[in-house]
Amino acid sequence: MTTTVRHAAMESAMPEPPPVRPFAVISGAQVQKVLEGREKQLVELVEATYRLHGAGDSVNPPSYFLRFPDRPSSRIIALPASIGGHIGVDGLKWISSFPENVQAGIPRASAVLILNDRDTGYPFACLESSIISATRTAASAALAADRLTRNRPRPTRVGFFGVGLIARYIHTFLAANGWSFDDIGVYDLSADSAAGFRCYLEQSGSTGHITVHDSAEQLIRMSDLVVFATVAGKPHVTDPAWFSHHPVVLHVSLRDLAPEIILASANFVDDVEHCLKAETSPHLAEQLTGNRDFLQGTLDDVMSGKAEVPTDRPVVFSPFGLGVLDLAVGKYVYDEVTRSGQLHVVDDFFHELRRYG
Numbered sequence: 001m002t003t004t005v006r007h008a009a010m011e012s013a014m015p016e017p018p019p020v021r022p023f024a025v026i027s028g029a030q031v032q033k034v035l036e037g038r039e040k041q042l043v044e045l046v047e048a049t050y051r052l053h054g055a056g057d058s059v060n061p062p063s064y065f066l067r068f069p070d071r072p073s074s075r076i077i078a079l080p081a082s083i084g085g086h087i088g089v090d091g092l093k094w095i096s097s098f099p100e101n102v103q104a105g106i107p108r109a110s111a112v113l114i115l116n117d118r119d120t121g122y123p124f125a126c127l128e129s130s131i132i133s134a135t136r137t138a139a140s141a142a143l144a145a146d147r148l149t150r151n152r153p154r155p156t157r158v159g160f161f162g163v164g165l166i167a168r169y170i171h172t173f174l175a176a177n178g179w180s181f182d183d184i185g186v187y188d189l190s191a192d193s194a195a196g197f198r199c200y201l202e203q204s205g206s207t208g209h210i211t212v213h214d215s216a217e218q219l220i221r222m223s224d225l226v227v228f229a230t231v232a233g234k235p236h237v238t239d240p241a242w243f244s245h246h247p248v249v250l251h252v253s254l255r256d257l258a259p260e261i262i263l264a265s266a267n268f269v270d271d272v273e274h275c276l277k278a279e280t281s282p283h284l285a286e287q288l289t290g291n292r293d294f295l296q297g298t299l300d301d302v303m304s305g306k307a308e309v310p311t312d313r314p315v316v317f318s319p320f321g322l323g324v325l326d327l328a329v330g331k332y333v334y335d336e337v338t339r340s341g342q343l344h345v346v347d348d349f350f351h352e353l354r355r356y357g
Contacts, residue, residue, distance in 0.1 A: 021117055021124035023349035026337055028128035034336045035135050035329075039142070039176035042329065046139040047303065049083060049328040050270070054300030057084035058324045062274065073233070074098045081323030082118075090116040093129055093326040099231045107165055108231060109133065113330045122350065125334050129326065132333065136325040138169035140270065140299075141250045142177050144317040145225060147302050148248050148268065152311050155248060158208075159185035159223030161216065162230030163197035166252060170227055171201070181208040187219040217242050224248070228256045235281055240264040243314040251281065251318040259285040265314040266296050268307070274320040282318050 035042065052058055059082040066076040075097050082090040095111035102108055111129035116122065149155060158174070158181045160167045184201060188194040194212045201210050213219040220226055220242045230253045238258040243249070243265065251257060254275075262285040269275040269282065272295060276283045285294055297307030299317065309315055337343050 020120055020122050020350060020353055022345040022347070023123065024125045024334070024337075024343045024345050026125060026127040026333060026344070028131055030337055030342065031128055031131045031333050034333045035131065037176075039139070039173045042135060042139045042332075043143050043173065043177055045328055045332060046136060046325055047143055048085070049087070049322075049324055050140075050143075050300045051303065052083060052085045052087070053271070053322065053324050054298065054304065058082060060271065060274070060322055060324050062277070063320075063323070065278070071098075073100065079321075079323035079326065081327050083324040083327050087328050087331050088118055089327050089331045090118055090121075091123075091323075091327050091330065092116075093133065093323055095129065095133055097231070102164075109165075113326055115327070115330055115334060125330075127330050127333060129330065132326055132329045133321075134165055134169045136329045137166055137252060137319075137321060138173040139329075140319050140321075140325065141170045141227065141252055141317075142173040142179075144250060144268070144299055144319070145174060145179070145248065146177070147299060148309050148315050148317060149225075151309055152248075153224075155224035156181055157183040157185070157223050158225045158227065159187065159213075159219040160197065161187050161219060161226060161228045161256070162232075162253060163188045163193050164229060164231075166229040167197065167227060168200055170229065170250070170252070171204070171206075175204070175206070181206075183222070184208040184210045185213055185219045185223050186210065187213045187216055220247070221245065226250065228253050230256055232256050234279070235259070235284070237261065246311065246314050249314060249316045251316050254280040254282075254318055254320065257281040257316065259288045261314075262316065263289065263294050265294075265316045266310045267294050268296055268302060268309075268315070268317050269298055270319040270322055271298065274322065275318055280318065280320070 064078040077095050079093040092114045097109050099108050111133050113127045113129035114123050115125040117124050186194050186197050224247050226247050226249045228251050232255050235258040237256050240261050262281050276286050301307035
């Protein structure tokens with residue numbers, strides 16, 4: 001009897017465990033419904049996330065690459081991260097890149113995002129994330145285009161080098177955030193892709209003159225703002241003279257530019273340690289020189305006034321793509337779906353929530 005009373009007293013003195021959120025699954029259709037038409041808010045969210053990351057209120061370890069000896073062009077990447085501030089969530093993006101999918105008529109990339117509760121560690125949502133990934137990439141590019149051109153005439157000629165889904169998203173985000181162009185250049189190794197992107201531009205209501213270029217050099221020389229969104233695994237643009245007019249370059253695909261072009265440019269990244277690895281163009285430039293003197297800073301440095309953007313040479317933004325951005329956009333989607341009352345909960349996903357049964 002004494003033991004029973006003592007045990008009951010101990011149990012009553014123990015703090016209540018934090019509640020475990022029900023596990024939810026959010027489909028790609030729901031993700032798209034939330035994000036569509038909110039490009040301005042999403043750029044603001046990405047900017048706020050960069051500032052939190054720059055202030056140290058995040059954990060963003062190196063991405064992990066799963067590669068396959070029998071499928072060397074393919075990979076699956078794990079991006080774990082944690083972001084604080086008003087977002088307050090941990091999680092992981094698991095994204096695959098299988099370039100040969102394109103030949104089969106399906107997108108190259110597919111992804112899921114797992115959100116974890118900061119108090120319990122329990123995952124509380126799984127979201128389709130190819131749309132989230134494309135969205136945060138495009139929002140980052142639109143933010144960089146704005147911040148890196150504030151001390152020069154606003155570009156009126158844009159060139160898209162590689163015109164898949166990411167290029168489409170970037171164009172959408174630029175247009176929704178007030179960008180308009182007199183000329184829009186298109187270049188892709190696939191004539192079908194170039195024609196498809198031109199059709200998209202015409203249907204989107206773009207007012208600029210659209211030109212499908214026959215050569216990469218022609219596209220670059222005719223553009224004040226160049227967007228690289230290819231699947232290149234190693235540099236294929238090698239002549240610094242093509243950039244003699246000092247354009248702003250959104251080097252989203254990271255491996256298009258030869259080190260010589262990087263070294264002849266002012267370079268900004270999203271995160272130094274993340275970007276200078278995995279044989280990216282900036283990483284190759286570091287290997288060639290043995291230093292990082294060619295880096296002017298991060299995009300957050302530009303936003304906070306710690307780094308100036310020169311006008312006397314090309315400006316290249318090379319974003320590795322931070323997991324904290326995926327978390328920020330994913331949490332935004334989760335909150336909006338929850339608010340709408342349309343959250344799809346998987347009942348009894350966690351079968352045992354009592355420590356001793």
